[in-house]
Amino acid sequence: MSAAVILGVGGSLPERIVTNDDLATSLDTTDEWIRSRTGIRTRRWVGPGTSTADLAVDAGARALRSASRSTVDAVIVATTTPDRSCPAVAPEVASRLGMIGVPAHDVSAVCTGFLYGLANAVGLIASGAARTVLLIAAETFSTILDPADRGTAVIFGDGAGAIVVGEGEPGAISLGAISLGAVGPCVLGSDGTGADLIQVPAGDQYFRMRGKEVFRQAVERMSDVALDALARTGLGPDDVDHLAPHQANRRICDAVAHRIGVEESRVLSNVDTVGNTAAASIPVLLAEAAADGRVKAGDRVLTVAFGGGLTWGAATLVWPDVTADFGVLGRVGRR
Ligand code: UT7
Numbered sequence: 001m002s003a004a005v006i007l008g009v010g011g012s013l014p015e016r017i018v019t020n021d022d023l024a025t026s027l028d029t030t031d032e033w034i035r036s037r038t039g040i041r042t043r044r045w046v047g048p049g050t051s052t053a054d055l056a057v058d059a060g061a062r063a064l065r066s067a068s069r070s071t072v073d074a075v076i077v078a079t080t081t082p083d084r085s086c087p088a089v090a091p092e093v094a095s096r097l098g099m100i101g102v103p104a105h106d107v108s109a110v111c112t113g114f115l116y117g118l119a120n121a122v123g124l125i126a127s128g129a130a131r132t133v134l135l136i137a138a139e140t141f142s143t144i145l146d147p148a149d150r151g152t153a154v155i156f157g158d159g160a161g162a163i164v165v166g167e168g169e170p171g172a173i174s175l176g177a178i179s180l181g182a183v184g185p186c187v188l189g190s191d192g193t194g195a196d197l198i199q200v201p202a203g204d205q206y207f208r209m210r211g212k213e214v215f216r217q218a219v220e221r222m223s224d225v226a227l228d229a230l231a232r233t234g235l236g237p238d239d240v241d242h243l244a245p246h247q248a249n250r251r252i253c254d255a256v257a258h259r260i261g262v263e264e265s266r267v268l269s270n271v272d273t274v275g276n277t278a279a280a281s282i283p284v285l286l287a288e289a290a291a292d293g294r295v296k297a298g299d300r301v302l303t304v305a306f307g308g309g310l311t312w313g314a315a316t317l318v319w320p321d322v323t324a325d326f327g328v329l330g331r332v333g334r335r
Contacts, residue, residue: 003126005168005181006317008067011161011287011326012058013274014046020154027150034154039250043157043275045142051083052160055329056093056138059160059283062325063134064097067164073130075104076120078113078137078279080308081144082106093136103130110198111246111307112188113137113279114161115315119186121165136162137279146206155249156207157275161283180297181320184233187225188313198308218252221312223259226304229314230260235300237261240316242295246305247271247281256304268294268301278307290324297321 019042020031034040046055056077064070075094082089090104109116114137121133138160145153169179194217197210222245230236243262245253250271257267268289277284282303289295297319304314 003168004122004165004183005179006163006183006320006322007132007166007181008063008065008069008164008322009162009287009290009320009324010059010062010066011159011284011324012055012062012329013044013159013284014050014055015328015330016045016047017042018045023154026147027153029150029154037251038155039269039271040155040275041272044159046140046158050329052079052081052138052140053083053089053092053096055140055158055160056089056136057096058329059138059162060093060097060134060136062327063136063162063164066322066325069132069164071099072102072132072134072164074102074124074133075099076107076117076133076135078107078109078117078135079139080108080110080113080278081140089138109279109307109311110309111248111276111278111281112305112309112311112313113307114282115186115303115305115313116188116311118183118315119188122183122186125165125167132164132166134162134164136160137283139278139280141207141278144200144205144207149206151211152207152209155276157277159274159277159280159284161280161287163283180318182318184229184316186313186315187229187232189221189225189311191310194310197310215249215252217310218248218306219255219259222246222252222256222304222306225312225314226256226260226302229304229316230302233316235316239300240266240302241299242266242268242289242301244268244282244285244301244303246307247274247285248276248306281305287324287326290319291326295319
């Protein structure tokens with residue numbers, strides 16, 4: 001059942017581009033290794049003075065503009081890299097967007113944050129607590145990377161993506177009935193026994209990841225949950241116009257697509273230019289793909305993610321008939 005539809009889409013990237021060669025000047029790595037093992041050529045990192053809230057506000061403003069609205073009934077920010085551990089980022093972001101007084105909270109589910117946030121947004125609407133919700137996923141992973149750790153420093157990038165969600169028709173996404181913007185059931189999961197695979201250990205300022213084990217679990221979990229979300233929507237892999245996987249690593253995305261039976265031409269990707277932007281990865285990918293015309297109104301999109309927690313999730317969407325607003329922080333319009 002779909003209680004919600006997407007009304008607007010935005011995305012924001014910091015200006016500074018960091019190449020593999022830039023990283024190789026201080027790390028024992030090469031452009032060749034990074035490209036062949038991850039698919040990443042460049043990523044964008046914030047400069048000093050730019051915060052997660054700054055990216056979130058820009059992406060949120062763009063999503064509101066895309067939805068032709070200035071306010072919503074609730075704001076959710078999904079992030080692993082809040083500017084401070086307390087209070088949440090969302091109230092500050094809501095206020096900076098001119099929405100003092102609306103309910104606002106953060107969601108912490110690392111790379112699955114956008115999909116956990118989406119389930120929260122749909123739930124707020126289904127319960128009657130809100131008729132419209134601004135969901136933003138924003139990350140500044142560059143601020144928690146150990147510059148000496150080549151296993152993580154080359155992978156992550158900064159950015160933010162956002163959508164405005166509003167009331168929809170129950171059952172609006174299925175093989176027979178397709179409503180523009182419809183959000184299918186969000187299928188979510190977690191396994192805390194793997195908490196140490198992706199973490200900022202207590203007392204450590206830096207993010208740590210056991211990459212090889214994460215890789216194996218990511219492929220399995222993402223494939224399984226993607227097929228589950230499809231089945232609950234009454235769709236099969238052939239009905240999907242685009243697979244929009246969390247941009248963890250090009251090899252992970254390719255392996256998931258292969259396992260679930262979606263060929264490469266239907267897999268959306270931007271990991272080559274933005275790296276892994278954690279919670280922001282799926283909405284940044286969708287905002288960019290919609291802005292450059294790869295994704296069009298009425299396309300069926302399957303989103304799927306895996307991340308720290310461990311957490312995972314998937315949801316089907318029908319792409320809305322809106323103009324996505326995607327660009328660089330501080331600049332109006334396209335890149
Ligand atoms: O966003 C959700 C959570 N994160 C992910 O999904 C990421 C999942 N994991 C990965 O993407 C991959 O595991 C990595 C890209 C992190 C690593 O790729 P890998 O193919 O799994 O490499 P590995 O960890 O097995 O390392 C292979 C070798 C090692 O050297 P030895 O032990 O064989 O001598 C590493 O020390 O590659 C070495 N290595 C590097 N070499 C050059 C690791 N990182 C680098 C590097 N440059 N940046």
